[in-house]
Amino acid sequence: MKPFRHMNARSLSQATELLAEHGDKACLLAGGTDLLGLLKTKAAPIWPELVINIKSIPGLNTIQGDEAGLRIGGMAKLADIIDSPEVKKDFPVLAEAALSVATPQIRYMGTMGGNLAQETRCWYYRYPHEIGGRIMCRRKGEGPCLAVTGDNRYHAIFCGKRCFSVCPSDTAVALAALDGQIQIAGPRGERLLDVLDFYHPLRNALAPDEIITEIRVPRPHAENCQVFMKHRVRESIDFAVVSVGLVMVLKQGSCDFVRIVLGAVAPGPHRALKAEAYLEGKSLNGENISAAAELAVAGAVPLSRNAYKIELAKTLVKRALVACTK
Numbered sequence: 001m002k003p004f005r006h007m008n009a010r011s012l013s014q015a016t017e018l019l020a021e022h023g024d025k026a027c028l029l030a031g032g033t034d035l036l037g038l039l040k041t042k043a044a045p046i047w048p049e050l051v052i053n054i055k056s057i058p059g060l061n062t063i064q065g066d067e068a069g070l071r072i073g074g075m076a077k078l079a080d081i082i083d084s085p086e087v088k089k090d091f092p093v094l095a096e097a098a099l100s101v102a103t104p105q106i107r108y109m110g111t112m113g114g115n116l117a118q119e120t121r122c123w124y125y126r127y128p129h130e131i132g133g134r135i136m137c138r139r140k141g142e143g144p145c146l147a148v149t150g151d152n153r154y155h156a157i158f159c160g161k162r163c164f165s166v167c168p169s170d171t172a173v174a175l176a177a178l179d180g181q182i183q184i185a186g187p188r189g190e191r192l193l194d195v196l197d198f199y200h201p202l203r204n205a206l207a208p209d210e211i212i213t214e215i216r217v218p219r220p221h222a223e224n225c226q227v228f229m230k231h232r233v234r235e236s237i238d239f240a241v242v243s244v245g246l247v248m249v250l251k252q253g254s255c256d257f258v259r260i261v262l263g264a265v266a267p268g269p270h271r272a273l274k275a276e277a278y279l280e281g282k283s284l285n286g287e288n289i290s291a292a293a294e295l296a297v298a299g300a301v302p303l304s305r306n307a308y309k310i311e312l313a314k315t316l317v318k319r320a321l322v323a324c325t326k
C-alpha cells in the first residue's frame with residue numbers, strides 16, 4: 001500500500017473543510033472495509049494523500065425512531081441496525097438486508113454511510129494494479145466499459161449506458177423500498193436526497209466535499225408486509241446477484257400500497273414501477289403475482305452473459321409477493 005496521511009476529524013465542518021481543501025487527494029474513512037481493500041490493490045485511478053477518519057466525529061452513530069420514522073446516523077454500524085429492536089420491529093426489510101451483508105466481522109466494522117457509498121464490485125474496475133498494470137475503463141475516466149464485450153455475468157440489465165457495473169449495496173435496496181432519504185452535509189450546507197436519486201451510472205451523487213450524515217426512513221403504514229430476498233452464488237458470504245426489497249399494505253385482500261425494488265441489476269436500486277402500478281387495488285392471487293413479476297423486468301436489456309438475471313428477478317419478485325400472502 002502507498003503511504004498516506006491519516007487524520008481523525010473532530011467535527012463535521014472540519015471534515016468537509018479538509019475535503020474541500022484537498023479535492024481528489026483526500027477521502028473519507030468510515031469502517032474501512034471497502035476503502036482499505038481498494039487502497040491495498042491500488043485499483044482506483046486516484047491515490048489519496050489524506051485519509052480522513054470520520055468515526056471520530058461525535059454523534060453520527062445513533063439510531064432513533066419516533067412517530068415520523070427512523071433516523072440513522074451515517075456512522076451507525078450495520079451490526080447496530082440488525083440489533084436495533086426498533087428496526088427489527090418496524091423496518092424488518094432493512095434489518096434483513098443488513099443481515100445479508102458480508103460477515104459478522106464486516107457488519108461490525110461497516111457503517112450505513114459506507115455501505116451506501118461503497119465502490120462498485122465490477123471486476124474490471126477492481127482489477128489489482130499489481131497484476132500486469134491497472135485496467136482502465138469508463139468509470140475510471142478512460143476508455144469504454146469493458147463489461148460490454150467482456151465477462152458481464154454480474155453486470156447491469158437496466159440503465160447501463162456508460163458503465164454497466166451494479167450497485168453492490170444491499171441496504172440501498174431496502175431503504176429505497178421504504179422511500180428512504182439520505183442527508184448529505186458539505187461546505188454549502190445540507191441537502192436531502194431520495195435513495196433512488198443517490199446513484200448514477202458512473203458515480204454516486206456526493207460532491208467531493210460532501211459527507212452522508214443521516215439516513216431518514218418514513219414510518220411505513222401500519223399492518224404492512226416487508227420482505228428482503230437476495231440470490232447469491234455463495235450463501236455464506238456474497239454480494240447479491242439479484243435481490244428484491246418489498247413493502248406492501250394489503251387492505252381486505254387487495255393491494256393498497258406497494259414498493260418493489262430490485263437490487264444488483266442497475267447502477268442503483270431499480271424500482272419496478274410498472275409492477276407496482278399493476279398491483280394497486282388487485283388481490284395477490286397467482287395470476288396477478290405472475291403478471292407483476294413479468295412487469296418487474298419490463299425494459300430490461302441484458303448483456304451477452306446475464307439474461308439469466310431476468311429470470312432470477314422474476315422469481316424473487318414472485319417469492320416476495322407470495323411471502324406477503326402468508
Ligand SMILES: Cc1cc2nc3c(=O)[nH]c(=O)nc-3n(C[C@H](O)[C@H](O)[C@H](O)COP(=O)(O)OP(=O)(O)OC[C@H]3O[C@@H](n4cnc5c(N)ncnc54)[C@H](O)[C@@H]3O)c2cc1C
Pocket residue numbers: 027028029030031032033034035036037054074075100101102103106109110111112113114115116117118119168169170171206210211212213237238239240
Ligand atoms: C468480503 C466482503 C463481502 C461483502 N459483502 C457485501 C454484501 O453482501 N452486501 C453489501 O451490501 N456489501 C457487502 N460488502 C461491502 C461492505 O458492506 C462495505 O464494505 C461496507 O458496508 C462499507 O462500510 P465502511 O464503513 O467500512 O466504509 P469504508 O470502507 O470506510 O468506505 C467506503 C466508501 O464510502 C465512503 N464513505 C464512507 N462513509 C461515508 C460517509 N458517511 N459519507 C460519504 N462517504 C462515505 C468512503 O470514502 C469510501 O469511498 C462486502 C465487503 C467485503 C469486504
